[in-house]
Amino acid sequence: MKFLPHLLAIVFTGVSPLYAAGSHDPDWPCVQRRVDTLSAAVMWPYQPESQAAKEKPAAATAELAQLLALRRISLEEAEEALDEAANGTPALDRDDYNAIFADVFERLNQRRSLLMTGITRYARNQARxxxxxxxxxxxxxxxxxxxxxxxxxxxxxxxxxxxxxxxxHDRALSLTYACETPVLLEKRLYAIAQMLAARIND
Structure with missing residues (x-):
């Protein structure tokens, strides 16, 4: 399919640290390469300290992970929520941070995949x-x-x-904004991973 030049109006500077190798998709209208699935290992080098950690109930961390995954929550607010949880009783340990990261990663990665599917469908309609x-x-x-x-x-x-x-023209402007959203999700995920990792290293 063909696309008019201003469909590619988005300017993407730099390379996200979350991208892995991906193939070119002719139906993908955004400047950045399409990568359907992010790699958690690129952001998170830690593993649970014990096998029992994999069986730990998620209730203790799921609420915090859900909060961190919300885009309406600023990174400053996320930092404050993490500080409050870290200073609570019982204190968070490495397995807790592992669980939080895994939950946030799953939420944001799934949201990003759905968004990218919608962008492709939207772009095909634009091409028609x-x-x-x-x-x-x-x-x-x-x-x-x-x-x-x-x-x-x-x-x-x-x-x-x-x-x-x-x-x-109006739809092209909306598509330009939509192309930025997966990048914003990736940056948020990377920033949250850094917050969590900093607390493991403390």
Whole structure:
């Protein structure tokens, strides 16, 4: 499928530390390479200290992980929530931090995957709309070049074309914003991993 140039308006500076190698997807409209699944090992080098930790109930950490995964919670607020939990009773240990990271990673990675699927579907619809716009432009050019142009019909097609172009432009702006969202989720996940790891190292 083809895409008009301003579909690629997003500017991505630098390479996210969360990206692994991925193949080029012709239907992916964003500048950054599409990687469907992130690698937890890139961000989190720690493992549970014991096998029993894998059987530890998640209730003690699930609520905190859910809070950290919310985008409406700023990183400063996340830091404060972690400080409060770390200073609570009982104190958090390495296995707790492992559990918190695993939970946050699963939540944000799943959210990111769903978002990327939606971006691809959205971009395909944009590509179809771009094809329709090209077809209508060619139709207008052909009709205008005829010996006896039907100007009333040409005016109707031009009005429809103008509406479609406005829709295309508005959707392209939304797509540009959508392309930034997976990157924001990755940055949040990486920042939270750093917060958790810093407490293990303390």
């Amino acid at each position: 709309l771009a094809d329709e716009i090209d077809t209508m432009r060619n139709q207008i050019a052909t009709m205008t070049a005829a010996e006896s142009p039907d100007f009333d019909q040409i005016d109707q097609i031009e009005a429809d074309l103008d509406w479609r172009e406005r829709v295309f």
